[in-house]
Amino acid sequence: MPALRLILAALLVLGLAASAPQASAQVPGGATSAAPGSAQAAIDTARAYLDQVEATLERPLGEVELTELRNRLDPLRESLSTALASVEPRLAEARDRLNQLGPRPADNAPPEAAEARQHREEQTRAVAELDGRVRALKVQQVRIEQIAERITDRRRQLFTAQLFERSIPVVDPRFWMQLSEGLPTLGRAGQFLLEDWWHHLADIAGAGRLAVAFAVGLLAAVFLFWAYRQARRYGLYATPADVPASKLALVGAAIRTALERSIVLPILVGVPLLIIQNFELVLPRAQPIVGAVFTAVLVIAVTRGVMQGVMAPGAPAYRLVNLPDAFAESVFSSTRAAVWVVALGLVALAFARVMIAPFAVTVFITSLTAIGVGVVIFLFLRSTMERSVEEEDGGVPEAAAAAPRQPWAWTRPALWLGLGIIAIALIAGYTALAAFLASRIAAAVVIAAVTLMILVLLDTVIAEWFGPTTVRGRSVSAAIGIRPDRLDLIGTLFGGFLHVVVLFGSALAVFGPWGFGGAAASLEDAFFGVRFAEVRSIGLTIASAALVLAIGLLALRAAMAWFREKVLPRSGMDSGLQNSVGTIVGYAGFALVGGLVLRQIGLDLSNITIIAGALSVGIGFGLQSIVQNFVSGLILLAERPIRVGDSIVVKGEEGHVRKISVRSTEIETFDRATVILPNAELITGVVKNWTLSNTLSRITIPVRVAYDSDPDLVRDLMIQAACQNRYIVQDPPPRVFLMRFGDLGLEFELRGVVTNVEYGLTTRSDLQLAILNSFRKNGIIIAPPVQRVQTAEPENGVPVEAESLPQEPRPAEPTPPKEPGRKA
Structure with a gap:
């Protein structure tokens, strides 16, 4: 694309230079060629040339004239910078020498030596002279920047006027009347062009030059045919394997396909055009036609190569973007068709300029270009929409509804919006705007494909050379002397920087200083450069601010997702x-x-x-709690007494910390409920953090056995159960203590450290089961627990529980016999 932009710029200058030869004659050229030998010469040259430029800017100028004036400022700027770079060191040296002489003696002090006074006066004059030259050079530099800004503003206004110039719409019958009146004039102009060209070939070029040109062309055709056959034999247009061997092979195949399809056709067309140009077989005023033809061929070839390399129609294994086959083929064919329409429009406009066609003819060509691109967009949207409906009707509507939204889904409403704007502009008579938007849409698709290819190439190369698991990544890590994970982090950051550079360059390419029909300004100039009485419209200001906000939020969201998912996991930091x-x-x-x-x-x-000072009173009263929570959130994020993933107990709630924001903290309890606590509660209240310094936790299991049990065996079995548990650490080792001689038996306690507090309940249960099984196998009886009984008379309304020893079951008392005459 840079070569395409250079060719378009060159064609713009060549095509319009003949229309305004007077401007270049009136602009002095000596300023650019004269290399001043001193600072004063540079000042005088710049002052004289800038005076003439300011006088030239007082009259109406065209795009080419303004561009030429702008380009001639660059050599002048360089000469001033060179002169300033040579004078400033001399000024610094003179000031240093003057400072070394010291200040002038006071009036009542003894007079200094005549030689010292003479040196001071000389250095003072030298400093004043050099300082004056530096100031004069800087003044001329400021003038250059101001004039450059004026020229840019004039170009912006000119582009805006051209882009929003309103003509008779194509739907108006008066337009067709003007077109019918202009067609005979166009026919006569075409006839004159052919006659002049024939006269040029017959009288100026001559039969001998034509014969030599034909012979050279024939030899060139034979050579090109032979070179093409050899290139095909050595792999040109070779069919790749069914499945790429690696991601790098996939990207390499896409780049090779794009280069092959983009270079071959321009070479085959450019060589004959070059021969025709060298033998001067082209009519001088028809030179823009030759340039337009080559530009059209180059645009068509580059579009075909890039889209085929990215979309890979018919070869889904080599497709760089995850698209269905039918959709990828639709994108490929629609983009090629739209670019063909734009290229033919460029060639037709070049013919119209050369033949000095009536204005209605130019409007007709521009309208046809916009209509053609609009039809291609409409057919693409309709075909892809019908295909989506057919897929849903085919029996998988649930799968289609459940499919994730693709990143390029926004392009569909954007295309509908662009199509609507093109249609409204054509109906309203803004044909230049319609053609501009149509050509930009087609170019944006191609530029997006190129950007995608470059980004995939960068990701593949960085993953190969910076990956911690690849052979090249490990080699680079060993050669540099850093850990593989650090190399992966460096590669991720470097890749992100390159992504930003590529995306920024692509945005400049889409909104850059080129346009349909030779409009050498940008889309930003067209919309945001509109002024009414030197004041920006409120609507445009709000629209631009909303656009900046939307783009900024989208970019921030994408950057934060990349930072959280790519950079932070590779940084080695914990999750908190x-x-x-x-x-x-x-x-x-x-x-x-x-x-x-x-x-x-x-x-x-x-x-x-x-405004913040005015709101401070309200913050102090109504927003005090919000500000308190905000500051507490900043303290939590800075000091990190509580981190994401910690197990905490606060306000009677126990769970895991899932998210810490500047206002509140989310805690997920063990019942899978989410508790949202204000940050101030975590800073000013009492919080138990089980995992602040480490995840270790002590566990205690009490056991009561009968007095006739072997205490050594009890201790050994309990320690053995603890040592066999995978969650109990061995340093410090688990221990068993005989706590007391209870009323019902010997009371032991097993104490150990669990590796993670999360496994405390599981470990307790496993240990109790293991101890129970071991005791049963060894005949150790666990004493029964203390029974709780409730007294008959509660104290203060609360029932009193008392301990009682287990009692032997009493035999059932006999039922007394029934007395006669009494009911049971």
Whole structure:
């Protein structure tokens, strides 16, 4: 694409230079060629040339004239910078020498030597002279920047006027009347062009030059045919394997396909055109046609190569983007068709300029281009929509509804919006705007494909050379002397930086200084450069601020997702610290986006302090708790007494910390309930953190055995059960203590340390089962627990429980016999 942009710029200059030869004649050229030998010469040259440029800017100028003036400022700027670089060191040396002489003696002090006074006067004059030259050079530099800004503003206004120039719409019958009146004039102009060209070939070029040109062309055709056959024999257009061997092979095949399809056709067309140009067989005023033809061929070839390399129609294994076959083929064919329409429009406009066609003819060509691209977009949207409906009707609507939303899903409403704007612009008579948007949509698809190819290549190369598990990654890690995980982190950060550079370059390519029909300005200039009485429209300001906000939030969301999923896991930090860093970076990014939006609106950030001061009273009263929680959240994120994943007990709630924000903290209890606590409760209240310093936890299991049990055997069995448990650490080792001689038996306690507090309940249960089984196998009887009985008379309304020893079962008392005459 850079070569394409250079060719378009060159064709723009060549095509429009003949229309305004007077401007270049009136602009002095000596300023660019004269290399001043001194600072004063550079100042005089710059002053004289800038005076003439300012006088030239007082009259109406065209795009080519303004571009030429702007380009001629660069050599002048370089000469001033060179002169300033040579004078400033001399000024610094003169000041140092003057400082070494010291200040002038006071009036009542003894007079200094004549030689010292003479040196001081000389150095003072030298400093004054050099300082004056430096100031004069800087003044001329400021003038250059101001004039460059004026030229840019004039170009912006000119582009805006051209883009929003309204003509008779194509739906108006008057347009067709003007077109019918202009067609005879166009026919006569075409006839004159052919006659002039024939006269040029017959009288100026001559039969001998034509014969030599034909012979050279024939030899070139034979050579190109032979070279093409040899290239095909050595792998040109070779069919790749059914499945790529690796991701790098996949990307390499896509790049090779793109280069093959992009280079071959321009070479085959460019060589004959070059021969025709070298033998001067082209009419001088028809040179833009040749350039337009080559540009059209180059655009078509590059589009075909790039789209075939990315979409890989017919070869889904080599497709760089996850798209269905039918959809990928639709994108490929629709993009090629749209670019063909734009290329033919460029060639037709070049013919119209050369033949000085009536304005209605130019509007007709521009309208046809916009209509053609619009039809291609409509057919693409309709075909893909019908295909989606057919897939849903085929029996898998649930699967289609459950499918995740693809990242490019937003392109469909964007295309409908662009199609609607093109249609409205054509109906309203803004044909230049319609053609501009149509060509930009087609170019944006191609640029997006190129960007995707570059990003996939970067990801593949970085994963191969910086991956901790790849052979090359381990070799690089060993050669540099860093750990593989650190190399992976470096590769991720480096890849993110390259992604930003590539995406920024792609955005400049889409909204860069090129346009349909030779409009050398940008889309930003077209919309945000519109001024009414030198004041920006409120609607445009709000729209631009909303656009900055939307783009900033989307970019921040993507950057934070990349930072949380790619960078932080490779940093070696624990999950709690990762959450803290991610939260702080997210809020900092949000503050940056907010500052950009406020700056776009035009608000001075220093005025925000006044508003904050006015709101401080309200914050002190109504928003006190919110501010307290906010500050507490910052303390939690900074000091980290509680981290994500910790097991804590606060306010009677026990669970795991799942999220810490600047206002509240989310705790998930063991019942899978979410408790949201204000951060102030965690800072000012009492919090038990089981896992602050480590995840270890002590566990205690009491056991009561009968007095006739062997205490040594009881101790050994309990320690053996603890040592066999995988969650009990051996350093410090588990221990068993005889706590007391109870009323019912010997009371022991097993104490050990669990590796993780999360496994405390599981470990307790496993140990109790193991102890119970061991005691039963060895005939050890566990004493019965103390029975709790409730007294008959409660104290203060609360029943009193008392301990009682287990009692032997009493025999049932005999039932007394019934007395006669008494009911039972």
